[in-house]
Amino acid sequence: MYIETYTGRAIDPFNPDPTQIHPDDIFHALTQINRFGGHTKIPYIVAEHSLLVMGILNVQGHDETVQLQGLMHDAAEAYMGDVPTPIKTAWPGFIEAEERLLRVIFDRMEIPWWTDEQRQVVHEADQMALHVEAKVLMPLKVWKVPEVDFELIFQAHMAKGTFGMRHWYERLHAVCAVR
Numbered sequence: 001m002y003i004e005t006y007t008g009r010a011i012d013p014f015n016p017d018p019t020q021i022h023p024d025d026i027f028h029a030l031t032q033i034n035r036f037g038g039h040t041k042i043p044y045i046v047a048e049h050s051l052l053v054m055g056i057l058n059v060q061g062h063d064e065t066v067q068l069q070g071l072m073h074d075a076a077e078a079y080m081g082d083v084p085t086p087i088k089t090a091w092p093g094f095i096e097a098e099e100r101l102l103r104v105i106f107d108r109m110e111i112p113w114w115t116d117e118q119r120q121v122v123h124e125a126d127q128m129a130l131h132v133e134a135k136v137l138m139p140l141k142v143w144k145v146p147e148v149d150f151e152l153i154f155q156a157h158m159a160k161g162t163f164g165m166r167h168w169y170e171r172l173h174a175v176c177a178v179r
Helices: 023-030 046-059 064-072 085-090 094-108 116-137 150-175
Strands: none
Touching: 023 046, 046 064, 046 116, 064 094, 064 116, 085 094
């Protein structure tokens, strides 16, 4: 079972060959995949979310490694899609497969696999971004948004704008040994 990528590679997301993983494929796919299963009021792509998570980590003062881990935390979605959490958690084996693929991506891109502390920090930034995105982008407003530092989110959003998609692409290439 294989999918063909943007650059013409063939990858089996459930048994990935690291040599078939390329940053151009990840970048291209994440700029094409909508969050929330495409059910937002306006298009909002996974790459934008990843930039916001990285921006939050930047504003919080985390180091370059954690920021890069935040940028790449959804990289497996380039090959598996952005499956909404209720489906992902009900689909036996999906979360484990996604985690295996993400580890292969991190290894291929020479991004250190996160420590428990780094994973928690990235998860918290991801959840902060998720809740704010849902509040703003989802039509029914049924999300219960925890107390969020909106000034921090605004600063992260501004940093995201500064980074932009070109920065996302360049930053990914700058740290990756894969060319």
